[in-house]
Amino acid sequence: MATTPEIRRPDELTLEVVDLIGSVVARYHEEYEEAAAEHALTGAQARLLSLLSLEPLPMRKLAQRLRCEPSNVTGIVDRLETRGLVERRPDPADRRVKLAAATDEGRQVARSLRDSLRFAREPLAGLSEEQRLTLRDLLRRMLGVEV
Numbered sequence: 001m002a003t004t005p006e007i008r009r010p011d012e013l014t015l016e017v018v019d020l021i022g023s024v025v026a027r028y029h030e031e032y033e034e035a036a037a038e039h040a041l042t043g044a045q046a047r048l049l050s051l052l053s054l055e056p057l058p059m060r061k062l063a064q065r066l067r068c069e070p071s072n073v074t075g076i077v078d079r080l081e082t083r084g085l086v087e088r089r090p091d092p093a094d095r096r097v098k099l100a101a102a103t104d105e106g107r108q109v110a111r112s113l114r115d116s117l118r119f120a121r122e123p124l125a126g127l128s129e130e131q132r133l134t135l136r137d138l139l140r141r142m143l144g145v146e147v
Helices: 012-038 043-054 059-066 070-082 104-115 118-125 129-143
Strands: 086-091 094-102
Touching: 012 043, 012 118, 043 059, 043 070, 043 086, 043 094, 043 104, 059 070, 059 094, 070 086, 094 104
Parallel strands: none
Antiparallel strands: 086 094
């Protein structure tokens, strides 16, 4: 008969850190939604526009990055395209694939959105550069990203 491994409860410090990370994430999402609304965007539209401001992406990849169904991405892109913030274009590597890309106006809105996120700057500004580097490195380590 196989034995099940013993499940250890996390220690109090770990639980506190997890709660703090949850609070940071919740606060970030709250401010992100507020910033999106200031630009008459939903949170999903703002996230998609922010991704496209970095590089054009195929619809399937957008769906993967946003962790949603491709049909939902199509609707979001349609609404942003109607506002002139996004355009569809053929992929030069495979003309059967359509890329969604931010327009110049879309990149300006994405930049303005990023600039309006007070939470992303204000608390971090209270940390020294060394503390911000340490925090960055610890977060990268938690996520398995090379430091």
